[in-house]
Amino acid sequence: MERQARRAQVLRHAKVIFARKGYHQTNVSDIISRARIARGTFYLYFENKRDLFQELLDQVLNELATRIWRLRLGPQEPPPADQLRANLRRVVEFVLSEPDLSDILLTYSQGFDPDLDSRIQSFYEQIAQKIQRSLDLGIGMGLVRPCDSRTAAYCILGGVKEVIVQLSRQAPPDIAALVEEILRFGLSGVAQPALLQTLEPEAGGGRPD
Amino acid sequence: MERQARRAQVLRHAKVIFARKGYHQTNVSDIISRARIARGTFYLYFENKRDLFQELLDQVLNELATRIWRLRLGPQEPPPADQLRANLRRVVEFVLSEPDLSDILLTYSQGFDPDLDSRIQSFYEQIAQKIQRSLDLGIGMGLVRPCDSRTAAYCILGGVKEVIVQLSRQAPPDIAALVEEILRFGLSGVAQPALLQTLEPEAGGGRPD
Amino acid sequence: MERQARRAQVLRHAKVIFARKGYHQTNVSDIISRARIARGTFYLYFENKRDLFQELLDQVLNELATRIWRLRLGPQEPPPADQLRANLRRVVEFVLSEPDLSDILLTYSQGFDPDLDSRIQSFYEQIAQKIQRSLDLGIGMGLVRPCDSRTAAYCILGGVKEVIVQLSRQAPPDIAALVEEILRFGLSGVAQPALLQTLEPEAGGGRPD
Amino acid sequence: MERQARRAQVLRHAKVIFARKGYHQTNVSDIISRARIARGTFYLYFENKRDLFQELLDQVLNELATRIWRLRLGPQEPPPADQLRANLRRVVEFVLSEPDLSDILLTYSQGFDPDLDSRIQSFYEQIAQKIQRSLDLGIGMGLVRPCDSRTAAYCILGGVKEVIVQLSRQAPPDIAALVEEILRFGLSGVAQPALLQTLEPEAGGGRPD
DNA sequence: GATGAATGAGTCTTCATTCAT
């Protein structure tokens, strides 16, 4: 338990630095000097630098996974849109409460370790599958427009990620409104009926910018 | 011209390795051994490793920027949806034709160099602004549902990015259909009217997954 | 203190090699293999090779500066010639006790780093100025022949340097006698009165050697 | 002959750069770009960089050797002091007319190549010997005060060198007067009779500066 | 002869990790 407390302390410090400088720019010296521990002590609690980073990454992934609930359909369950909204809010609230961890996941975790990469990859894959399953369910029940649910799932996932990246970069506005906007977008898209009229044929498009 | 050809040759080889191993895992030795040039030759054409990488990054950014056209509204212009579709198709076609470059942008470019980071950041920012302007225009003309165009722009950008990441990872299916799906999603969302009825109040949602 | 001891140890070894091979021929590998430390250890104690070299250079300059005292004129002070002799002896003794350091200053320090160059330059300049001031004082008191004290100062400085270079190169003879010779030369020059008689007019001189 | 002209041209350019930056800081690129020749051409005329440098060094050494004449004693010869003066003047004039070459010899030639070092070393040795022989001759004829002619020779050589280094560094004043000062110093030293009275005993000297 | 693209040995420097105290 004492051990866990010490680990947590170091993780807390490391988190800040990783979020600020990324994995490669951050060296063990940065971490130990901020955490005020000796070099050797670091390796008493973590196998190596990568191990520490992975632990932080797992923290985000687990916390996020916890906050995204599967949709429940049934007479006693809240309306689906409410469930979606709640999911979104939990995610957004986490990102706002843990901007460093979020940053680590969103901008500094990809592309330097095959194992970490596939962890992240499979995390997103799981979420995409959850979304896809919900969509398929909704299609079956007539709540969701028939569509390629896999592609739609990625669109939803990507949209949420992007908004959240912006969120962690800038000062957050009205959270409830933001969540509502995302939700609306996912459900209704942006078009008015007038815009949809032309949607059958395909054509060339304007000119370069 | 001879010089440019040589550069291009090295760039071509480096691209493959960067796409496969990322920036940090790739060392100059990897590049020169694949390009079959001597160490010194490398530095004859590129200032350093970062310089080479940046050139590749600029290639993608420029190429993509070229392929995303501003929407033109007017009697002689194609319908907006067609223009959007054309944009999407051009982007998708590029990603499919240059999966390595795309990979470099999408997964290996972020988080290790402030300058590169802000380049990418501002590239996406420009696209987001283009989208936002189009949305604002559409809202003014009654073609687009009144909404927070900024948030919607990020949703669209993120959705497209995510689908494209998947695209560059897996074997591509029917491109035209994919483009159509993305377009539909952006315009109409996923909901049927029945799902939208519940959209006013807010609620808690089900239980953890 | 422990740290200082380690530094000193490395400095001691480096000194020998620098004196033997000069700055450019000496590489870090030479130093660490002689000092029996690992490559990384070197950089634990010195910022880089130049830093180490500069430290050695500063050692000589400081030590020499300490050994050259300003002349004191006054009833209780030793005669000026004695003070000069003492200065000379202290310098000569240092050179003999630290031939490597002396070599580093005298033959290996010039011409490869602007900063080091100006350090050495200003060190010699300070000594020249000390000499010049003493000469000016002596002229005022009638002890020194009226002359261009600046030029004379350089002559003295140069003469001493040259003798010392030879000293550090060859086995040292009778030190006291050597010091006496230098002193005599500086004070009286080499001429007998007979030679000085012809000193007014100027003329062409013999033929090439 | 054409070949010699080309060599001379390159030497002329290289001289300037070597004098400005020293041997190690100067690279072949500097030389060829200043001389406006191709890299390969350089090696057509010089075996390597060191070879080129050596040639410049030999130029100075030869030119200087030419300008220092052996003293001739005899009824028809000019007085010894005049001959010395003439030697000095020739040397000083050379240094002023070829400041770059002089710089190369005086500050950039020592300590990076055993062979070059011994060349310079033996050049100075020859001059020292010339001086020493003259002194010995003078002693025999009663023109020169009995002394350790070797040490005196080094004092003279060093004094001249030092003044000349200063010369090449700063704007030259009245050359004739300078030569006269050096000559006077070498012949008479700096002391007035009053200062010499204390020269027998030995003593401690003042206090640190 | 002239060119300049290509070469690769040589060096410095960094930094994650170990281990004796």
Place this chain on the structure above:
DNA sequence: GATGAATGAAGACTCATTCAT
């Protein structure tokens, strides 16, 4: 457990020299 000095593998970059055209 804690420390921090020591380690050395790894990697970027330079530059004198060569050689095919």
